[in-house]
Each structure stands twice: as structure tokens, then as C-alpha cells.
Amino acid sequence: MNPDLIVIGAGPAGMAAATTAADAGANVLVLDDQAKPGGQIYRAVEAADAKAEAVLGPEYMAGRPLAAALRSSAVTYVPDAAVWQVTDGREVGYSAAGRAHLVRAQQVILATGAQERPFPVPGWQLPGVMMAGAAQTLLKSSGLAAEGAVFAGSGPLLYLVVHQYLQAGVKVAALLDTTAGANRLPALMHLPGALRRWDMLAKGRRWMAAIKASGTEIVTGVSALKVLGEERATGLGYRVGTGPWREIESEHVFLHQGVVPNVNLSFAAGIKHRWDERQLCWHPVTDAWGRTDIDGLAIAGDGAGIGGALAAEAAGRIAALGALAELGRIDAAARDTQARPHRAALEREGRLRPFLDTWFRPADHFRVPVDDTTVVCRCEELTVKDLTDVMEIGLAGPNQLKSYCRAGMGPCQGRFCGLTVQELMAREQGRTPQEVGYYRLRPPVKPVPLSELALLDADDGVNDG
Amino acid sequence: MFKRIPSESTADAVVFDFEGRSISARAGDTVAAALLAAGETHFRTTPEKDRPRGPFCMMGICFDCLMVIDGEPNRQACQVLAADGMTVRRQIGAAEVGPDDPIPGAET
DSSP: OOOSEEEEOOSHHHHHHHHHHHHTTOOEEEEOSSSSSSTTTTTTGGGOOHHHHHHHOHHHHTHHHHHHHHHHSSOEEEOSEEEEEEOTTOEEEEEETTEEEEEEOSEEEEOOOEEEOOOOOTTTTSTTEEEHHHHHHHHHHHOEEETTEEEEEESHHHHHHHHHHHHTTOOEEEEEEOOOGGGHHHHHTTHHHHHTTHHHHHHHHHHHHHHHHTTOEEEOSEEEEEEEOSSSOOEEEEEETTOOOEEEEOSOEEEEEOEEEOOHHHHHTTOOEEEETTTTEEEEOOOTTSBOSSTTEEEOGGGGSOOOHHHHHHHHHHHHHHHHHHTTSSOHHHHHHHHHHHHHHHHHHHTTHHHHHHHTOOOHHHHSOSSTTOEEETTTTEEHHHHHHHHTTOOSSHHHHHHHHOTTOSTTTTTTTHHHHHHHHHHHHTOOHHHHOOOOOOSOSSOOOHHHHHTOOGGGOOOOO | OEEEOOOSOOOOEEEEEETTEEEEEETTOBHHHHHHHTTOOOOEEOTTTOOEEOOOSSSSSSOTTEEEETTEEEEETTTSBOOTTOEEEEEESSOOOOTTSOOTTOOO
């Protein structure tokens, strides 16, 4: 096994990148942590029947040709593979079927996508509370939905999942919308660009109209949330503006506050990142071909900045063309010509983004909790107060915080506290998030048993591809 | 409680044991999905403060659904497919790993 290109992730960007490269004759290895291709957005799309299409919508079905193309291509596709390392020498470490492997290629494309933004509110760690994306995952892969659930937060995915629940005939107890009214004016500045995607704006309005028409209780202007219950969620408390606390009973609470790039692998590879003030998250620094500052490592899709599934697909093809040129399989002129339609698609998909990012910008108090007792680091069970007590002694950054209280050192490796800790520290110290920085992430970025590493086979050793 | 949306799916049923309770799942369900469908939300108890936790992200990144599956601790219930005859237990506190534990993949 001596691939020219390794693609990590089989969502829209990964599937598009891998098939584009393989169709041009490159030897491609795809490593994905799921059992089936699709990523999160097209999860279980191969198994979708007419009923699933009716519930999940035509946008979801757009993943089907991508998955089919991956299956019929010459790509070596390894599902259920946990990638725990990518080095600056393009060496990829992964585990599959209880065995660890190391493999190297001339080109590596990271297509690791997005995760939901941490949304720390009091009680978010209780059983019964899940992210809205988790509700959607259960719907896609197992046809499961929770009757009478409460959805709370902001962002297109929140309304989409509520809409999908209603399409499936499942009652929703309430939709508590935290979108800040103060976002509207700055968002309207981006309206001219957004109007060039009036089709997408209209789709969002259709979802909202359908949710309203269903009789679902919709509360806007929600300024505070707290999950009720001791041993598990029993409901959700909320305030509108400075009004009184109110409560809605429900065993299932689904939270959402937008999505952010999965940066654990790109940070651990040593790739340069910068803080994006509009999307309020880290973006790896990439050029027009997705190339990073590390030779041979490129990033495509939401992992490089949130753009959505169709943008990710286009970016995947562009990154593959870039890799093919680096491999010497096509020349620069062919690369540029072939990339043209994908660049047009990328531009088209990007038109609405500034408007969406600004309209759904999560309010400060939903990114950095104001209540001292709110759990921030779920793994190590550390509250706002636990962290600010340590910060008081004066710390250089989030990484130093680890040595004092283990924040970010649990199994999730900061995925659900990193942004919060960083912004909390920025607030406490009067610095910018860019100045404060992020946790220093190191491999393995996924837990791998020592026994697997000990048994790394010599035959399996690194090829100088 | 989570309920199954009616569909034309004719997936086989699989049955596994959770804390002495027999859980019926649909082939293709993860352990987490099957347990949620059976009304279970308490999957583990935290090592530090002994608090209950359940699935949160369902995409393998939050590690709140860690369980003991077929005797092996620290398995992500949202990533492991349910299989016939499986034994699933809550993970109470930190996983215990001892010197006598079998090494997966090692020759015996």
C-alpha cells in the first residue's frame, strides 16, 4: 500500500476530493471514522428510502451520488478508521478493526468537517440533554425521534431539525430561539449578497412558516437558559429579555448554537490557524487550493471554515486538483481550467454566508457562561468558578490552565470546552481570543490503546511515498 | 422518550443485554441509539463527582456515552453497532485496566 493521496474523512469534501483524484488516476486512500460514507451531513444516506427523503429533504439526498461515486471508484476506502495522528511529514496514524497502522503519502487532504459549537448552559451535562445535531443523527441513522422535546438555541440547523421532526409527524414541545435582535442590523449590511441566494433565504422562511403553522410554541428573544433536573433533564427554564424565569417540562432538551470546524487534527499536525472573528472560531490558514503552511497537507470543507455541504464538495474537488498538480499528474493549466466550475460553485455557496454568520452570531453570554456554577469542561467536571479561580493567579494561556486543573485534558480533548475556555480567559484578562490562543493539541487526537501502538507491525511501517 | 418513525425498513432485530435487561434493537443501530430507543439515558457515572451522564453528541467526539461493552471499558456507545448477544454495562467511575487484562490482538 503506497497511496499518492490520503483523504481523511468521507463527508462531502472527502468523498469529492477522493473521487476527483482517483478518477485522474491517483492512488487514493480514504480513512473515515464512520461505518458508511456521508459524513455527518449525509449520514446513512445510502440506506435512505422514500420516507427518509420526505422527512430529511432533497438537500440530504444530494449526498447519494457522492457516496455512489466513492463506492464505484478505485479509491481504497477504510471505514471505522480512527485517525489519531497526522505529522508534518505526512505520516498518518490510524486504528481500524483493533489494529494501529502508519501510512505516508505525498499528499494528504484533511476533510474532517465540523462539530457543533459548545453551548454551556447550567445543566447541559445532564442525561437527556443532547445537541440538536445528535437528534438529527438519531433520525438519519435509526429513524428515532423524541416526542415532546424542547429545542433551544440558534442557527439554521436548529430550525432544520425541528422542521424534520414535524415532517416525521413528531410533536415538538417548544422552540426557544436565542438569536439576538442586535444581530439584525449588522446582518442586513450583508443582505445584498444574501439576496443573490434568495432561494436559500426562501427555504429558511418556508421552514419557519411550517414550524409556526404546526402550532409548535416558538419563543423568540430568549436571553437565558437552564436545564432543570438533578439526575436527568426534566425540562428547560428560560427568560425572555429581563423577564421572569419560565419553565417547560420535557425529558429531552436539544441545544444548538451553530457549528465550528473540527480543528483537533489540524492543530495537532502543527498547521497554522487564525481566529476568525465573524465565525468566532479557529480557521486553519489555507490558500486557494486548500494548501496549508505544511508542505503536502491541505484542508477542504467545513474543517477549513464553515461553508456548508455544497461548498465543501466544491472545495474537496479543488483541493484534489491542487494535489494532482503537486503530484505531477496534471499541469497547472489543466488544474486551473478544471477547477473553474468548482470555484464558481464555491462562490455561489458563499454568498449567503456573511449574512448567516452575522444573523446567527451566538451572543456573548451563550458562548461564555455568566453563571459561576455552569460546567465548562464536561470531562473533568470543571465549572466557570473552578476556571476563573485558577485564572486569577495569572496565566499565559489555556495550555497553562491545563497543568493547574486538567481543563481540556479529558477524553474529548477540549472539543466541548476549548472555545469556551479561550473566550472566558480573553474576557477575564481583557485580551483578544487570538492573543489568548488555544490548547496545544498533540497526537493522539483520538484515544488509541497502548496495546495497539505496541503491536504496530514493522511490515505496516511507513512508506516513503 | 425516543420512538421509531414508521418506515418500510425490514432490518433484522438484534437482542443484547443491558444491566440484566434484554434490549431489542434494529440492525444498524448503535448501542447508544438502541438504549435511547429503550428509554435509557444514564450510560455512565463520572469519575470525579459520581454524576450520571448519557449520550450528548452522537458523533464520537464528546465521550459522554462511554460504556463497558463485552467486558471492554471506554467503548463509545454512539460508535459501536449493537450486535446479538452483546453484554452492555454502565461505566461507573474511571475505567479499570489491570495488568492481567487481555491485550486485544496479541497472540496468546
